[in-house]
Amino acid sequence: MIATIQITSPLVEKIKSTQFQNPELVKLKESVEKERIKDFKLVNGVLRFRGRLYVPNVEEIRKDLLREAYHSVYASHPGGTKMYHDHKENYW
Numbered sequence: 001m002i003a004t005i006q007i008t009s010p011l012v013e014k015i016k017s018t019q020f021q022n023p024e025l026v027k028l029k030e031s032v033e034k035e036r037i038k039d040f041k042l043v044n045g046v047l048r049f050r051g052r053l054y055v056p057n058v059e060e061i062r063k064d065l066l067r068e069a070y071h072s073v074y075a076s077h078p079g080g081t082k083m084y085h086d087h088k089e090n091y092w
Contacts, residue, residue: 011061011068016046018056025056052089 020026029047032040039050047054055061 009068011064012046012053014064015053015055015061018058018061019047019054022056 020029025047028037028040029042031037032042032047040054041048041051055065
């Protein structure tokens, strides 16, 4: 038997809980569940767009995301443009 461990960032949990507080995102989720929208998927209850985590347009969450990325022990600071492109691969 193979055991798997899934570690979830508190920020991802915050994004997940906020994604569906917006009525428009609730409708989007329903459409995705019925497979009407190709580019969106639900993965572990989190809405993704072309594989990237869908970040709701909530200022607090976006600031938290940038703060976490900037202050992470793994972060290097090659400049704002580089950081933007690195994060663009994971977040939409």
